[in-house]
Amino acid sequence: MTLHALVSERLLTPKGEQPGAVLVEGERIRAVVSRDEIPQDTDTRDFGNAAILPGLVDSHTHLNEPGRAEWEGFVSGTRAAAAGGYTMLVDMPLNSVPATTRVAALEAKREAARHKCRVDWAAWGGVVSDNQQDIEPLARAGVRGFKCFLIHPGTDDFTMVNERELRRALPHVARTGLPLLVHAELPAAVDRATSRLVGANWNLYDTYLRSRPEEAELSAIRLLIVLCREYRFHLHIVHLSASDGVALVRSARAEGLPVTVETCPHYLHLAAENIRNGATLAKCAPPVRSLENREKLWQGLAEGSIQLLATDHSPSPPEMKKIEEGDFRQAWGGIAGLSMALPVVWTEASRRGFTLSDVIRWMAVAPARLAGCDSRKGRIVPGHDADLVVFDPEAEFVVTKERLHQRHALSPYLGEKLRGVIKATYLRGQPVFIDGAFPGEPRGKEFRQQDAELNS
Numbered sequence: 001m002t003l004h005a006l007v008s009e010r011l012l013t014p015k016g017e018q019p020g021a022v023l024v025e026g027e028r029i030r031a032v033v034s035r036d037e038i039p040q041d042t043d044t045r046d047f048g049n050a051a052i053l054p055g056l057v058d059s060h061t062h063l064n065e066p067g068r069a070e071w072e073g074f075v076s077g078t079r080a081a082a083a084g085g086y087t088m089l090v091d092m093p094l095n096s097v098p099a100t101t102r103v104a105a106l107e108a109k110r111e112a113a114r115h116k117c118r119v120d121w122a123a124w125g126g127v128v129s130d131n132q133q134d135i136e137p138l139a140r141a142g143v144r145g146f147k148c149f150l151i152h153p154g155t156d157d158f159t160m161v162n163e164r165e166l167r168r169a170l171p172h173v174a175r176t177g178l179p180l181l182v183h184a185e186l187p188a189a190v191d192r193a194t195s196r197l198v199g200a201n202w203n204l205y206d207t208y209l210r211s212r213p214e215e216a217e218l219s220a221i222r223l224l225i226v227l228c229r230e231y232r233f234h235l236h237i238v239h240l241s242a243s244d245g246v247a248l249v250r251s252a253r254a255e256g257l258p259v260t261v262e263t264c265p266h267y268l269h270l271a272a273e274n275i276r277n278g279a280t281l282a283k284c285a286p287p288v289r290s291l292e293n294r295e296k297l298w299q300g301l302a303e304g305s306i307q308l309l310a311t312d313h314s315p316s317p318p319e320m321k322k323i324e325e326g327d328f329r330q331a332w333g334g335i336a337g338l339s340m341a342l343p344v345v346w347t348e349a350s351r352r353g354f355t356l357s358d359v360i361r362w363m364a365v366a367p368a369r370l371a372g373c374d375s376r377k378g379r380i381v382p383g384h385d386a387d388l389v390v391f392d393p394e395a396e397f398v399v400t401k402e403r404l405h406q407r408h409a410l411s412p413y414l415g416e417k418l419r420g421v422i423k424a425t426y427l428r429g430q431p432v433f434i435d436g437a438f439p440g441e442p443r444g445k446e447f448r449q450q451d452a453e454l455n456s
């Protein structure tokens with residue numbers, strides 16, 4: 001088999017950043033060597049000062065297919081991913097129809113994904129009010145873990161769970177050994193806050209912010225930690241926005257509980273003080289909070305209390321964002337972040353003295369571990385898939401619609417100048433994105449544990 005070498009002055013391996021070459025044989029990394037160790041007759045591409053990173057892994061993507069491909073789908077979502085340096089997505093179980101809460105729905109998703117994906121993918125299964133008996137079958141059928149909501153998720157075809165329903169599900173979840181990802185906001189605090197907003201002006205960002213107070217997140221996290229102590233399952237809190245949640249997670253971890261937490265690029269970049277009234281493109285749930293809160297989230301990343309970053313890529317058609325009306329109550333809560341996540345994070349991280357190794361830990365290594373695909377994804381090491389990203393960390397660019405490759409080119413980042421350009425993305429040895437183009441046919445596959453075991 002032909003050997004290929006990708007060479008850079010800034011190769012990001014688990015040892016840190018160093019000059020070197022990745023030797024690729026077929027779909028896998030054969031070795032990481034120095035420039036003078038490249039065997040003769042190797043097909044070599046030298047990327048100079050552009051860094052080579054492992055393909056990013058997004059453990060929180062809403063692809064919405066089958067059933068809502070007009071919001072986003074495998075074709076456009078995985079194109080946005082490839083353009084953003086992602087080579088692996090884990091799809092959330094809701095917003096597709098059917099929701100991934102039964103094995104038949106997982107099979108329908110597999111069918112819908114066929115021949116459409118530019119990057120590899122896998123699925124989370126849903127835990128809803130009435131599918132406790134489906135949890136273990138879903139695990140056997142190949143989901144990487146489960147997701148549930150403690151509050152209404154914005155669509156009616158995925159039911160939230162209350163504590164009683166969650167308690168019925170948790171023994172099943174614990175038996176699978178897979179993580180349970182939880183949207184941690186409790187309705188009581190939101191209902192209380194909203195009842196005080198009668199007659200408020202919903203074009204003001206502040207009204208929306210006050211309707212989803214930190215206490216909704218904090219009360220949910222406290223409850224989840226109690227349940228984690230009792231049922232001993234891997235609890236993963238998704239999209240933490242309230243920075244006081246960091247301390248709760250830190251003490252649970254110190255106690256030895258299997259708790260992890262993610263936050264999202266938008267919480268690390270946007271801030272309530274800078275969101276214009278009516279700017280519903282910035283609406284997400286939980287909401288983007290204050291500048292001070294944002295800095296505390298960065299602190300949580302710095303100390304390792306927040307382990308990973310995920311996009312919560314959650315697109316909708318333009319009419320659902322109520323852009324004209326500027327109505328924060330009616331607008332869909334979701335930000336499509338796949339194409340811009342790395343530049344957004346790098347712009348903020350580099351400004352605060354973090355390195356590319358830090359970014360890789362948050363956006364590749366840790367999410368691959370959460371999704372149980374770290375035997376093949378997330379690091380540049382021999383035997384792993386040759387999923388690689390060529391990234392120019394010094395270049396700057398302005399976000400335009402042409403750079404957004406999701407189904408609808410909507411983004412709160414449009415017009416902003418960001419740092420770090422994704423030049424190319426390689427999936428299992430072949431380029432899937434180069435300088436704005438998507439070469440070849442879609443080759444993305446579902447990540448299956450069996451494949452990893454067979455091939456390693």
Ligand SMILES: [Zn+2]
Pocket residue numbers: 060062092312314
């Ligand atoms: Zn989400």
